[in-house]
Amino acid sequence: MTTPLRTKYDTVVMGGGIIGSAIAYFLLKESPGLSVCVVEPDPTYEFASAVRASGGCRVQFTCPENIEMSKFSIDFIRNFEATMASNGRPAPVDWVEGGYLFIVPPENAESIQRNVAVQQAHGCVVNLLTPSELKERFPSMYVDDLAYGAHTPHDGWCDPNGLLWGFRRKAVELGAEYVQDRVKSADCDSIKVRSITLESNVKLEATSFVNACGAWAGLVADMFGMKLPVTPMRRFEHYFTAGSPVEHLPYIKDVARLAFRSEGAGFSGGLVNGNEQRGFNFDVDHDYFERVVWPAVAHRFPAFEAAKCHRTWSGLYEVNELDGNPIIGSWTGGLANLYTSAGFSGHGMMHAPAAGRGMAELILKGRYESIDLTNFGYARVHSQTPYAEAGIL
Template sequence: MNTSRNRFDVVIIGGAIMGSSVAYFLKQRDPALEVAVIEPDPTYEFASTLRASGGARRLFSCPENIEMSNFSIDFIKRFPQDMAIDSEPAHIGWIEQGYLFIVNDANMPMLEDNAKTQTALGAEIRLLDRDGLRQQFPSMFVDDLAGGAWSPGDGWCDPNSFLQGMRKKAKSLGVETIRDKVVSLAHDKTAVRSASLESGRTLSAETFVNAAGAWSSGISAMAGMPLPISPLRRFEHYFTGHRKIEPLPYVKDLARLAFRPEGQGYSGGLVNSDEPRGFNFDVDHDYFERVVWPALAHRFPAAFEGVKCHRTWSGLYEQCELDGNPIIGNWQGRLENFYVVSGFSGHGMMHAPAAGRGIAELITAGRFETIDLARFGYRRVEENVPYRERGIL
């Protein structure tokens, strides 16, 4: 939808899952707000959302991330009904098959400590020792493991359906979508005043939100606000094993192997944290055989000593180089009306509902009303004080 209006209450830069979530929650809280979302590519060809694995889990160490997951997973479960339009459910294919984090002896105490925090915040966590892993997942090689944390209430959904459902619901509430690209932001010493678009159009607003994902550093730079967020290429693969095994949860380890069942096969990969940063969507078709297959065959030899990779695609993490956690909030003391919700480092889809609600609370109430996300604010960037997850990737 392209309109001739050039003045809004809130302009959101980026129309994928994060921007759509902010827009939805703003209209939920105040239907009178005039909200515009600027998105240059309505096909979302390169958006991280559509190239994500769709996982949502509570296995974090920072309380804020656990609480965001609690809210977001409940939101995803209610999604078909809550995002329905004209009584048509918005199905997103939620599969509640759990998550499993596996660790060696050196990291088991850390996993146990994290589980205490997760359990205290309402998560169902089952700690398994080596024998417990072997009994629950007999196809897994466990001799080099101490145990794992299994969260059976977690799972995954279809990222594309999630995005489209949220976007359509926001539009049904009156959010205006503008197909265009922000090329500059006009600001003075206290506020962003307007956004100039590639088409030549200029939009002014009371509030601006940077929800541009892997492109967010470039947007904030237009306002003179440095963001430690870089695009990190990662590969996702669809593959099948040569032998059927027991149903698996979403399996992750500290070497960044992560995969889950998908149809008749599996979807996943192994992220290279040392990948050069940049907007690179090229696919290394040898990466699976060179890096991922050995890790799979080691951990599940019964299934993956023989494996076939059917498809490989690339996507981008919006990697927060400071600490791997998101930046959620405004530029306090400088451009108070400029908000950032980015840097989720691979956790964006699962935390989009909670983060979108948090930004909507800040804009409409001036404070977080549900989950206190203050520790994810921009101040830690200015002060160079990282707030990291413990043993969680």
């Protein structure tokens, strides 16, 4: 729709990507009959971060909230096709339980041992493998410079586009209204948001407003006078093949942020440059694979000495510059009815189900009931106290 059906709603969600759609779904699942409007400027989702992502889902974190969010989200995604069927139409997401493998050199040996102990304490299946065990399981891998590999066999990946549209279709079926428009300004008093005005000059009032605008969340927050340290950062994904046969691989990640996995007859992944200039840049550097990714992947797997890159595309991380973890919750010390779910820094798709459920609990009941996400609240931004993730990002 381009015109809302009413002027006042219980909740207006700004941003109809995977996070916003998950929030809309859980709000209506928990409170049928709630009036929910989702404002999304681009229903094609051409530049949405999730649909340009690799679709990985893993429990290998150290913050308890991240681990528990992953556990819930992975189970939810595993059963997504049936659970989220809409009007008799399945919601396929092509879940692949391919596993994750974090590999570290000797200087990171103690940290990965600590990380694995934390994950196991949360009930996760994590196997700490020595170099000889890695070589036995993945014979194509060069392991002489490694100390350990942490393997989580029940992690995997899915189709991000299927996940987004599954959430959106189900939210609509439950009563969510999606409006194709963009937030232009906000009308606030000293304690709450009264309304927002869209570019079409339509004004929307609501009891609660949610900023789920992903890489654009910082710009939207500015309209409310809220300083949100979320900025867009370009990253590349590549589809490539090896020059000689390589066994099927899990999602491999290392401390230099090389990350890739098997995909069909080839492999999908890249190497994130954390120093990339911030901004809304979707230009593709077609030399990036050969210049940056190929040396790293060929070092780890010599079979990639003759790798061929078939396709490169760009996408945006919504980076929380404070600590890399998401900002979830109401505006502590600010407008009480303005909620934020943004700054996932590359983990938005995998944590969308848990983030959506948590936000719905907070809005509807005033507290978290499943996973306590208080540590991800805005209070740490206000006090400039990072709550950082010690695992490989």
